[in-house]
Amino acid sequence: MASAREIKKRIRSVKNISQITRAMEAVSASRVRRAQAKVLASRAYSEKAWEILLNVQHFAAKGTPLHPLLTERAEVKAAMVVLITADRGLAGAYNTNIVRVAQRFAQRLGKPVKFVTIGRKGRDSLIHAGRNIIAEFSDLPADPTTDDIAPVARLAIDEFLSGSVDQVFIAYTDFINTLTQRPVVLGWLPLIPYTTEDQVAAEYVKDVPVVSGGAQDYEYEPNAAAILDEIVPRFTELQLYQAVLESQASEHSARMVAMRNASDNATQLTADLTLVYNKARQSAITAEILDIVGGAEALHDTIEKAADEILAAYHAATQPSNGKSKPATRKNVRGSSSGDDLTRIEGIGPKMSVALQTAGITTFAQLAQSSEDTLTAAIEAAGMRLAPSLSTWAEQAAFAAKGDWDGLRQLQDTLVGGRKA
Amino acid sequence: MPIHVEVVTQEKRVFEEPEADIIIIPGSEGEMGVLPHHAPVLTTLGFGELVIRKGNAEERFAIYGGVVDIRPDKVVVLADLAESSFELDIEAIDKARERAAQMMAEGIPEEENRAAALALRRAELAVRIRNKMQSRGTVMRIIDENDN
Numbered sequence: 001m002a003s004a005r006e007i008k009k010r011i012r013s014v015k016n017i018s019q020i021t022r023a024m025e026a027v028s029a030s031r032v033r034r035a036q037a038k039v040l041a042s043r044a045y046s047e048k049a050w051e052i053l054l055n056v057q058h059f060a061a062k063g064t065p066l067h068p069l070l071t072e073r074a075e076v077k078a079a080m081v082v083l084i085t086a087d088r089g090l091a092g093a094y095n096t097n098i099v100r101v102a103q104r105f106a107q108r109l110g111k112p113v114k115f116v117t118i119g120r121k122g123r124d125s126l127i128h129a130g131r132n133i134i135a136e137f138s139d140l141p142a143d144p145t146t147d148d149i150a151p152v153a154r155l156a157i158d159e160f161l162s163g164s165v166d167q168v169f170i171a172y173t174d175f176i177n178t179l180t181q182r183p184v185v186l187g188w189l190p191l192i193p194y195t196t197e198d199q200v201a202a203e204y205v206k207d208v209p210v211v212s213g214g215a216q217d218y219e220y221e222p223n224a225a226a227i228l229d230e231i232v233p234r235f236t237e238l239q240l241y242q243a244v245l246e247s248q249a250s251e252h253s254a255r256m257v258a259m260r261n262a263s264d265n266a267t268q269l270t271a272d273l274t275l276v277y278n279k280a281r282q283s284a285i286t287a288e289i290l291d292i293v294g295g296a297e298a299l300h301d302t303i304e305k306a307a308d309e310i311l312a313a314y315h316a317a318t319q320p321s322n323g324k325s326k327p328a329t330r331k332n333v334r335g336s337s338s339g340d341d342l343t344r345i346e347g348i349g350p351k352m353s354v355a356l357q358t359a360g361i362t363t364f365a366q367l368a369q370s371s372e373d374t375l376t377a378a379i380e381a382a383g384m385r386l387a388p389s390l391s392t393w394a395e396q397a398a399f400a401a402k403g404d405w406d407g408l409r410q411l412q413d414t415l416v417g418g419r420k421a
Numbered sequence: 422m423p424i425h426v427e428v429v430t431q432e433k434r435v436f437e438e439p440e441a442d443i444i445i446i447p448g449s450e451g452e453m454g455v456l457p458h459h460a461p462v463l464t465t466l467g468f469g470e471l472v473i474r475k476g477n478a479e480e481r482f483a484i485y486g487g488v489v490d491i492r493p494d495k496v497v498v499l500a501d502l503a504e505s506s507f508e509l510d511i512e513a514i515d516k517a518r519e520r521a522a523q524m525m526a527e528g529i530p531e532e533e534n535r536a537a538a539l540a541l542r543r544a545e546l547a548v549r550i551r552n553k554m555q556s557r558g559t560v561m562r563i564i565d566e567n568d569n
Contacts, residue, residue: 038432038433041432041433041434042431042432042433044427044429044433044434045429045430045431045432045434045499048427048429048490048497048499049499051490052463052488052490052499055463056463145432146431146432217461218461218462218463219460219461219462219463220462220463220464221448221449221450221462221463221464221465222449222450222464222465224463226449226465227463227464227465227488230465230466230486230487230488231488231499234431234487234499234501237431238431241431
């Protein structure tokens, strides 16, 4: 587990990220509304213009030469796709989706396709895919006007009129609602409803709006061609303008949703990390306490050993000739009343040792000589449960009584919970 | 029978009045007054002032090109650009005119020349409308229901 400090650092950075994502969410939310309002506002013109176009076309079919932008070419040799994406990422699958649809559609056309990109993301993806990009426009303002997209429309119209392409499409993302955006391809030039036989390609094609109003038998002032000259370029431009606005609304709402998810995830992650942090903090405290206790214990042992050595040296000095007499250890001196520390035997705890002492077993030597029956009686007398390790106590105590601590340790190493393994 | 009139530009619906009495349109071939039951006409717009009257009140717009769809009961003005005559920004117009005139005088490339000429024409129209407005005094306006 990472240390508490590292976790704290991560929590802080996650919180920072969530602040940023929250801010981006708020910004996108307001931009969605603005772009939507602009699409709606421009719809009035496009509906009217489309109506007039259809009308003029309806009557022009009787013989008046059509406007070149309205003329369908018999043979389509090359096409052009205007791909509208965002300049920036962090908008969920928004950019990927529209790029994928544009590429599939281009593939389905089965003709050489030139691309014009609006937005850096689309440009980068197409360059990566090795597509033929003839122009790119990026850094559109957040609040575009028709003037801002006019150069793109000019380019498309020029390409179409010069005959280098025979069809022009706009690949953009239709804004349906905050959660749903649909990548679509719009048949742009010539300005007639685009239909395709190809099932797969047809899925991407946007339906042409049905226009009410019917065919009126108009008088043209000065003439139909002049009307078309006025309205066709405007309408062409407007279709692109609306596609850009729809795309922007989609981009911002996709980003809004993505950022909301990110904020939610950040909140969740903060909660999770806080839990981990608290655990880490707690275990750090526990470890510290154990260290202190262990340190104290070790110190205690060292002091006892030192005291024993001093006593031994003292006895050796005072009774140099009396080899037989048992050197009085500190323990013997003090321990005559309290006996040996029986808890050193594996399987005997503090309570058990009290029980044994009550029964008169206070030293290792006594314990070594006690039969299992004696021990059982002593334990039962104290009202305790029999220890399963009982059978090895005598053996362990024999080592302890001799002061053979190494031997005891070796024996204990082979035991499991005081029992023979 | 009143006429339903709408003025829209590419970017927004500028004005809508369902019950106008007469509309004076700055057609490219000359001004035309449209009364109810007019024959269906599609015509291009020139630079000029669009006037919509309803009773004693009126609404005026500076129109800079476009198309108008006239039907017996409905008129839709698809303007390239439309500004309310009452809300013309006079300082901005003067500046634009000076700038355009200066550009024209200095001689500039073809492309920009067209744009400058257009700006100049627009500015001149706006000035003309402004002068007319000033000499006419106060006018009762049709209440503008739009949120612009």
